[in-house]
Amino acid sequence: xxxxxxKTLRIGVPIPPEKPYTNYFEALRALGAxxxxxxADTDPSGFDGLLLPGGGDLAPERYHQENRGSKGxxxxxxxxxxxxxxxxxxxxxxxxxxxxxxQLLNVLFGGTLIQHLETLxxxxxxxxxxxxxxxxxxxxxxxxxxxxxxxxxxxxSSHHQAVDVPGDGMVMxxxxxxxxxxxxxxxxxxxxxxxxHPERMSFAFRRQDTVDxxxxxxxxxxQCEKHRQGRK
Numbered sequence: 223x224x225x226x227x228x229k230t231l232r233i234g235v236p237i238p239p240e241k242p243y244t245n246y247f248e249a250l251r252a253l254g255a256x257x258x259x260x261x262a263d264t265d266p267s268g269f270d271g272l273l274l275p276g277g278g279d280l281a282p283e284r285y286h287q288e289n290r291g292s293k294g295x296x297x298x299x300x301x302x303x304x305x306x307x308x309x310x311x312x313x314x315x316x317x318x319x320x321x322x323x324x325q326l327l328n329v330l331f332g333g334t335l336i337q338h339l340e341t342l343x344x345x346x347x348x349x350x351x352x353x354x355x356x357x358x359x360x361x362x363x364x365x366x367x368x369x370x371x372x373x374x375x376x377x378x379s380s381h382h383q384a385v386d387v388p389g390d391g392m393v394m395x396x397x398x399x400x401x402x403x404x405x406x407x408x409x410x411x412x413x414x415x416x417x418x419h420p421e422r423m424s425f426a427f428r429r430q431d432t433v434d435x436x437x438x439x440x441x442x443x444x445q446c447e448k449h450r451q452g453r454k
Contacts, residue, residue, distance in 0.1 A: 233256065248426070304330055366414065379418055379434050386404040420437075
């Protein structure tokens, strides 16, 4: 099928094929897009976007630090996602990072991470709990995220690390009360990211104590559609 004939957006998701990331694929499907597992060497030309999902911590060596609280490190996954992200972004394909993906994009552009937040009461899940935390965030006036949700709103939260020094070109758009960066975009490339989990705030997981995660996912897919239209 040619690019002109294909109507469903194809979104690459760089994950090991044996690991389930069901919520992400279901959210994309609910919005009429197709999530496709991609490898590090996948050709980006057949894709309209790249979704970098949540997960464990990146190896601190990736941003030239010793381990000072990082956990759940999977170096093979780091290599897969950093390589795929670099490949897709160089091809001009829009990218969207969620939680770990948000942090990974910052590292990809030379930024660093806070390896363990001092304000733990607000950000990670409570011990032995499957429920996300919820906290308020404040958007930078005029930012893309303010355009979606307004100036102050609530999001879910399940992380103990955060963006520290911004990567080259990365622009901070949203903050938690303690100054934790909760959303970004790139100044000149089609890249956006959030520290929270919109796929757990939308559709079957829609909750009343946060905004609707569907809006930010739909925003990303709209950028992917613009990219596809520009290739025709």
